[in-house]
Structure formats: structure tokens, C-alpha cells
Amino acid sequence: MAEAFEPLRVRTLFLSDLHLGTKGCQAGPLLAFLKAYDADTIYLVGDIVDGWRLKSGWYWPQAHNDVVQKLLRKVRKGARLVYIPGNHDEFLRDYVGVTLGGIELADHALHVTADGKRYLVIHGDQFDIVVRHARWIALLGDGAYTAALFVNTHLNILRRRLGLTYWSLSAWAKLKVKNAVNFISRFEEFLASEARRQEADGVICGHIHHAAMHGDFGVAYVNTGDWVESCTAVVEHYDGRLELIRWTKETAASREPLVEVERLAEARRVA
Numbered sequence: 001m002a003e004a005f006e007p008l009r010v011r012t013l014f015l016s017d018l019h020l021g022t023k024g025c026q027a028g029p030l031l032a033f034l035k036a037y038d039a040d041t042i043y044l045v046g047d048i049v050d051g052w053r054l055k056s057g058w059y060w061p062q063a064h065n066d067v068v069q070k071l072l073r074k075v076r077k078g079a080r081l082v083y084i085p086g087n088h089d090e091f092l093r094d095y096v097g098v099t100l101g102g103i104e105l106a107d108h109a110l111h112v113t114a115d116g117k118r119y120l121v122i123h124g125d126q127f128d129i130v131v132r133h134a135r136w137i138a139l140l141g142d143g144a145y146t147a148a149l150f151v152n153t154h155l156n157i158l159r160r161r162l163g164l165t166y167w168s169l170s171a172w173a174k175l176k177v178k179n180a181v182n183f184i185s186r187f188e189e190f191l192a193s194e195a196r197r198q199e200a201d202g203v204i205c206g207h208i209h210h211a212a213m214h215g216d217f218g219v220a221y222v223n224t225g226d227w228v229e230s231c232t233a234v235v236e237h238y239d240g241r242l243e244l245i246r247w248t249k250e251t252a253a254s255r256e257p258l259v260e261v262e263r264l265a266e267a268r269r270v271a
């Protein structure tokens with residue numbers, strides 16, 4: 001069905017939070033999406049394979065294999081694939097800097113769009129502690145920010161060594177529903193400020209399973225969302241325009257993949 005029409009070719013494809021290896025992963029719609037889009041460069045922005053879940057019980061149906069095969073086929077056909085591990089696939093962080101079977105593993109990346117905008121591409125879990133303790137860190141200043149980033153990384157390495165599960169900001173925020181909106185905007189604000197710190201025009205991240213594209217915090221904030229709940233992805237067209245795509249049954253059926261077009265708000269660069 002979906003194979004009957006040519007995939008739409010885009011310059012770049014950004015996907016995150018697929019959580020392959022869990023029952024939550026919507027592999028069917030994801031496969032349909034991957035058939036509908038082809039890209040020169042593909043960024044996998046973390047939590048692609050859920051290592052934490054796999055450890056406590058193997059769940060790997062054929063559909064999950066199909067997704068992996070589809071991605072590898074794109075690489076064989078010439079696509080550049082950059083895999084930026086997240087907290088659920090952090091076992092891959094040991095291989096950062098390595099190229100495995102044509103797949104580049106990186107901690108984060110700097111992507112330059114066709115129109116010359118520079119984007120920091122990063123999963124985002126690195127900021128969990130910073131976001132959670134934002135008030136204290138603001139009071140304590142710059143050193144506290146760097147310290148919190150350090151603690152965040154090392155605390156989770158320690159938890160992994162102790163065989164504990166990853167402490168997840170997004171899961172925690174969801175439990176505290178009335179605060180969730182607060183956490184989302186704080187996360188967005190920190191990611192935006194990190195982009196500014198690295199002198200980028202914006203950030204493209206994942207982690208909190210909340211797709212978004214705006215310039216509310218001075219630089220462009222782009223979150224690819226996830227393939228557990230929302231089935232969203234971000235594409236860059238050949239003119240450098242970024243688009244957030246929400247893949248629905250209707251999109252797949254209509255053969256017109258671009259349902260929801262959210263123009264990137266012109267980022268107000270803070271001088």
C-alpha cells in the first residue's frame with residue numbers, strides 16, 4: 001500500500017524515542033513513516049533501542065526488526081546515519097566517536113541546515129538534574145549548572161553499575177501531572193540556553209516525549225517527540241525549512257504525509 005508511491009525526499013530526518021524493544025513502541029506506523037520519507041542524513045536522537053527494558057525481559061517482535069532493517073537499508077542506499085544515544089540506549093555511549101557499519105555514534109552533533117542555521121542535536125537527558133533543581137541552580141549560579149550536568153552524567157553511570165534503572169525526569173514529571181507543564185517549559189528553556197551557550201541557532205532534542213517547535217526562549221527549540229505516544233518526527237526540507245510531522249492513520253491513508261505543518265517561529269536571537 002504505502003510502497004505504491006515514491007517516498008518524499010528530504011535533506012534531513014530527525015527521529016527520537018522509538019523505544020524499540022518495548023511493547024509501547026509503535027513500530028507499525030513508524031515503518032509506514034520510514035517508507036514515506038527518504039533523507040540524505042538521518043539523525044537518531046536517542047532512546048532508539050530500550051536497553052533498560054530489554055535487560056529485564058526480551059521483547060523483540062518482527063516489526064521491530066523491520067524498523068532496524070529499514071534504517072540499515074537507507075544507509076546501504078547512501079544515507080548518512082548519525083546515532084546519538086539517549087538514557088535508554090546509553091550502553092551505546094561507550095562507542096561514541098566510533099563508526100559501526102556506516103552508523104556514526106556521537107554524544108551530540110552540530111547540524112547545519114541548507115540555509116546555514118546551526119543546530120545542537122542532543123537527546124536531552126543530560127539536563128534532568130538541572131531541570132529538576134532549576135531554582136537552586138539559578139540561585140547558586142554558573143558553577144552549579146556545570147556541577148549539575150556533571151552529577152547528572154555520573155549519577156546515572158553509578159546507577160547503571162549498581163544495576164538500578166535510569167531515573168527519568170519525563171516519567172517523574174508525568175507522575176506529578178500538575179507540574180508537568182512546568183517541567184516541559186523548564187526543560188525547553190534549559191535546552192535553548194545550552195544551544196545559546198554553544199553558539200548555535202537552536203537545538204533539536206527528544207527525551208521528554210513532547211514534540212514542539214518554537215522560538216520562545218530566544219533560539220529555536222525543536223523536539224522530535226516520540227514513537228510511543230505521539231508518532232512524531234522532524235524533517236528538514238532542501239531549503240532548510242524544518243517541519244514537525246505528526247504521523248496519523250489519516251496521513252498514512254491519504255498518501256499525503258504532510259498533514260501538520262508547523263512553521264518554525266523565527267527565533268529571536270538574544271544579542
Ligand SMILES: [Mn+2]
Binds near residue numbers: 046086088
Ligand atoms: Mn530519554
